[in-house]
Amino acid sequence: MLNVSAEIDKIKRSLMENGYKLTTQREIIVRVLLENERDHLSAEDVYMLVKEKFPEIGLATVYRTLELLAELQIVAKMNFGDGVARFDLRGHDHExxxxxxxxxxxxxxxxxxxxxxxxxxxxxxxxxxxxxxxxxxxxxxxxxxxxxxxxxxxxxxxxx
Structure with a gap:
């Protein structure tokens, strides 16, 4: 079972080490990824789930956050041949x-x-x-x- 708080703390440290803050929007996006870690969500999937918790968020914010998390290797951006970019959390317990x-x-x-x-x-x-x-x-x-x-x-x- 995934300890969401511990994972968020690790991600927060990783962001801070790279000069970024864990804003409210970023934390909600990270929580959605953690809560749905086995689903390989697209940016649009993440947006729809985040919007339920934070209706003010924009799709562009979700895209920018996912790209930042991918750049920092917190998530992996991948395509399974269907033309849709999907985002998958990288496990800290695996190299x-x-x-x-x-x-x-x-x-x-x-x-x-x-x-x-x-x-x-x-x-x-x-x-x-x-x-x-x-x-x-x-x-x-x-x-x-x-x-x-x-x-x-x-x-x-x-x-x-």
Missing amino acids: HMHHHLICQHCGALDEIKEDWLTELEERVEREFGFKVLDHRLDFIGTYKECSNEECKRKKDKVVS
């Missing part, structure tokens, strides 16, 4: 971004929290003299038993 399974049939998205690429990173550094700072891996395919109904049930599953 790298988690990986994804993306079902082409129904769009279900599962997360793999375990980092399977450590040995490959070490080999890349050894053989090419290239130090990997981060990576992201998306597996795109279909589930063996895929049907729209079955995949929707899998949508929130986290693989570890």
Whole structure:
């Protein structure tokens, strides 16, 4: 279970270290991301959820905040091939971004929290003299038993 207050404190420290404040608007946006961490929200999704809590906020503020959080590597901005930028919190407990399974049939998205690429990173550094700072891996395919109904049930599953 995610400790929202502790995560907000970490994000606040990260913002301050980079010369930014955790404004009311930014905190509400961060809370929405934390409360929906498994949903890979688009900026528009975030805006609609934030607007319920803070009706005065503008879409431009949400976009600017998400871009800032991505620039500071607090969130990852990603695209799963549907042309929509989605935002995903980066886990402070993992060195790298988690990986994804993306079902082409129904769009279900599962997360793999375990980092399977450590040995490959070490080999890349050894053989090419290239130090990997981060990576992201998306597996795109279909589930063996895929049907729209079955995949929707899998949508929130986290693989570890």
